[in-house]
Amino acid sequence: MSTPPPGPGRTSHDLPGDRRGPAGRPGSRGQQAHCDARSPAETSTPASWHVDGPTPLAPDANTFDHLLLALDAACVGVWDWDVAGGTLRWDRRTAELHGIGLDAFDGTMEAFLALVHPSDAPNIQARIAMALASGGCILEEYRVMRPDGSHAWLQGRGRTITDTTGQIVRLAGVCADTTELRHEREQAGRAMQHVSDGVAVYDNEGRFVFVNAVASRLLGYDPSELLGKPMWDVYPEIIGSAFEKLYLQARRTQVPGGFEGYYGPLAGYFEVRLFPAPDGMTVYFRNVDDRRRAEAQRAELIRSLSSALDRARKLFDITAALGQALTVPDVTDAVARAARDDLGADVAAIILIGEEGRLCMVGPTTQPKQVNRVLERISGRAATATSDVLRTAHARFDASRAEYLADYPHVGALLEMAGLGRMAHLPMIISGRPIGVILLGWASEQIFDTDERAFLTTLAGHCAHAIERARLYDRQLSVTEALQQAILPRHLPTVAGVDLTARYLPAGRDVDVGGDWYDALALPDDSLMLIVGDVGGHGLRAATVMAELKHAARAYAMLGQSPAAITGQLSASLTASGSEVYATAVVVCLNVTNQMLTWSCAGHPPPLVLDGASPAFLEEVHGPILGAVDNLVYRQDTMALPPGARLLLYSDGLVERRDTSISDRLDFLSAVAAGANTMGLDAACDRLLDEVAGPSGREDDLCLLAADLLDIR
Template identity: 65%
Template sequence: MGSGGDDRPRLHRHANDLPAPPGSDGGGPARVLLALDTAGVGIWEWDVAANRLRWDQRTADLHGVELGSFAGTAEAFFSCVHPSDLPFLRARMDTVLATGESFLEEFRVVRPDGSPVWLQVRGGIVGDDAGRVVRVTGICTDATGLRAGREQAGRALQQVSDGVLVFDNDSRFVFVNTVMSRLLGCDTCEPVGEQFLDLEPSLMGPAFEKLYLQALDTQLPVESEADYAAFGGHFEVRLFPSPEGITAYFRNVDERRRAEAHRAALITSLSSALGRARQLFDVTAALGQALTVPDVADVIVRSAWDDLGADCAIIMLVGDEGRVRVVTPTVQSERISRLLELISARGTAATPDVLRTARARFDSRAEHLADYPHARSLLEAAAVAWIAHIPLIVSGKPIGVIVLLWESERVFDADERAFLTTLAGHCAHALERVRLYEKQLSVSEALQRAILPQRLPELAGVELAARYLPAGRDVDVGGDWYDALVLPTGELTLIVGDVGGHGLRAATVMAELRHAARAYALLSHPPAMITSQLSSNLAASDSAVYATAVVACLDMAEKTLTWSCAGHPPPLLLDGDCPAFLEVVHGPILGAVDNLAYRQDTVTLPTRARLLLYSDGLVERRDASITDRLAVLATVAAQSDTLSLDALCDRLLTEVAGPSGREDDLCLLAADIHGPGSRTRTPTG
């Protein structure tokens, strides 16, 4: 049945349902003949011994021969066959006579007017008692339309990007498109007529043979993916059975598998990042509850065990006298206690270098011994395979070192090193906070001073100043906070927040929000993502408190300010003596709606500008509307254009907040923004 340029007739070895030959008792032969004639089917019979070939009228018409003039011999029939098909057809008939097998052939005949017509002939054998073929009888139909349809389908299949194979019911190739011929390494016509089971086994492979036999047995579409080494890749193979045979489609899926592998790696990376963010948040929350150095040490040790898989965690702090001491946590095993005693007596070899350089070390046992050979006894006592020294840094100054020990092999990629460094930063701030508390400061002062930045960062072209004042009456610790940090990208993030209420719970939530906001900022999250995540964290905490916040990111390279406001008083931007509130509110108070996506806006800054972020304690009063109070703030700020930033902050506290009568604590974070080369304000007042 070939197509795609192959005109040779092809055998289909089926002899089922052959019609009764002329003259036989077929059980109503007249009705059978009428049905066949109506369907355009001719009947023929060949008496082999007498070499007598008998046609009915339909068969003669199909050959374009007058029935009365047909000589009735095999040679007369062969004279009608197209010269290109004649050699094969003669050989085929010789095979049929020799083997006695039934047959199905397609070939061309040339009619007297010279037009070629495709015929399909199906025949069966009648033999004598000795097994000799005495008669061949069968039917004949016009296959020209069928061939045209196949050729059209073949042309279409040549255009598809998949490799396509078509098999007849004898598992012979009847069509191979160009893509598949390249995979097979042959011409499209070369395998036509061959049985694929006769090919070299390694060419198609056992996976295809199994799939083919499944489709042949079930007569249902099947598909699978497998590696086809001979084709040079991984292929998706689909087989579709039909009454005429099986069509197979081969699609290379290497690119898709690479994309899926990349997507899986990305998902794994994102999952790992989310897992680290959750660990960071959990540790930050636990650190926010700690009030003593051993409490913080316990949080660090538990996190090292549970989240980092470390076998031992050691915290060493620099005391006021400059000596390094080991902090003893309340959670420890007897073996760790002995190890701590050993370290307390001699310390770890790398600790002085880490404190001096403020740089972390991540060493294998061999790497560590190469730099500190005298540490062998300590590493042997701890059964150490990997060791990490991570400095605890507050305001740029190392206050101690966290030492993590693993008894098994450990590989630290860049992400994990960054995570451990960030985690150590939070631990450092927590340790600094509780050390202040342990110096017998009041609860209010200890919490506020440990949570708020000890000093503001420095960035070229920007001057920062901040103020915090507790409430004017005798109340517990409040929930106002601010933060400022320079990101690795060179941008400056400014944050002011306010947790409703007072007391330890408000301070705890404040600490959690502040540490979380700082962590998200250090991960280079934009302001809207930070407010969104803070809101989700607060909503999920069931803390039953509310909070507001404004997060602003200053890009000095682009001279732009991007901010996101979550139910917070609007930032005030001053261009000289022209004040303007950034009044866009990007969402409600934090925690009001779970999984709410906050928005953000960006403005281009003038050459010289001042930015004020503040909590509501600066402007709210029982006896005045918030609109009037904001107008007072804008007026005083505009009139203070010539003052230095510190003088401006002091004036706002005096004239806007007032010396007394405040019902809430307040914080103020101010930025004087001037590009490189621009003239700064002359301090006055």
């Protein structure tokens, strides 16, 4: 017989013992339970008692009296049933516990069962029959109906007794009132019903003693289908599982434990906590599928956000690089760097639609030339992904070489030569019209996911606008440069007794063409007019004003006007034009016959004269910039030049630097010019450009016009 669970609806279970099945598992199927109340050292003795005589109790009467006294003091009754004779003997306490006097009990099993609640009597009869059939013990809780109409819970505990032949002749034991204990267990059971976790209580045989409603729902069984059954009978799949190992460990060590894992029979993830006790095990468990799903979704969201932030950073870096690219080759190099550093691509190229629809590939300058040639051959074929993407305006992604060759088998050898495993062809579209394709290639085969495709498509859009801007810049630069080159003299005049040379350097590629210009004109009176001017600003407007001033100055010189008159006329013309730009100029007239030099300066850096090794700036006359003052009369001055003197006219682009004072820069120009005075004029000009102008750091274009007076005497 068994102890009831801590909840309603359960009246009996087998007495816990030390019985083990295969692999040391308690409560294995197919074995009968028996009572074993002895210490572990005595568990090898038989389960039932054996007596040689008819007396089932201890032969020492004095000991027997003390035992009865102790039991009575503990409100425990004693009973003994003679199986063969059918006589059931009670003591006074047992009768009182059943609600009657001892003299009112007739000593029959029928009289006993008549006092038991009708619902519990069949369980008692079944337990007695089981004990008589197999030997062992009985442990049963049952209700008794008292004369006043109330009922009480009693627990009967007993053991079979055999004779010398092994025949069961008696059942003997004790009984006690467990009503209060039962109520406490029922109260605890009701509390357990409100716990959000599943709760299952097992005895030491691994049998279900109690399950709450949550556990019943999670396990998929009604409590009546579980109570009293070993867990291994209900769920044989747990044999050898992590749960069983933890269960046996907790039972052996009496240390709580827990784990989380997937349980196949219930098709879900469960968090399990085990709390062992000497008489069994309490297990709390809950389904954590929703939590794990939420954690997985959160992890995926974090991964997605991290990926999106990473792609946004890459796109920002690429956009910044494209923003600094002024020419189509610059854009291609920026795309190649981004493809290599951010996308892991091995090759890149841009194929543009040129004049008359011809395709033109622009390979990165950082990429080996042989690779660019192979890519050009691949994209230049009639039937390739490039032409199809331009025709459909839809990107094409080939995750493997085989995928690409399925449509374009004729380029297999070229792909092998380029070492490409996967490719992406991205159309660049402006105003709904494809202007070209970005070709990206990887050596390894890889799947293009949705995010990567969207990223590459966005990248192509940014590149399309950068290409369009670069083309516009190239067109504007070409027009401006052509205009400026048309303004600058193609040849300097040849004048006896004078050696002339000139240099012009545009500003950096990231700055529009400026307004610096120079001119040299041989006049009818055998004199030589030299002019260097600078229009403020850059671009087409500056070049236009420069052309106007240059042609006006030449016309005034041909009319025989003096340098001061020319600067005055240029200033008046610029003022009358209403232009908001400013300009500077220095006008020099050199009379070769008498070697007299006359000059006028309007806001321009002063000319430099080198007489032998002694340089000198002509700073005696210096007027304001052109157009600053209405009707201004500029001054001029005249000086005689010795034979062999060198004259340098230049624009401020040669000497001005943002981080250095103009005085220091002029001193530096004077020193370098003095050091190069023994050199030929061309070599001296090259040295000035190398050392004074420098290879980088210039923010403006520059002009240098130099003249050597030859000693022809």
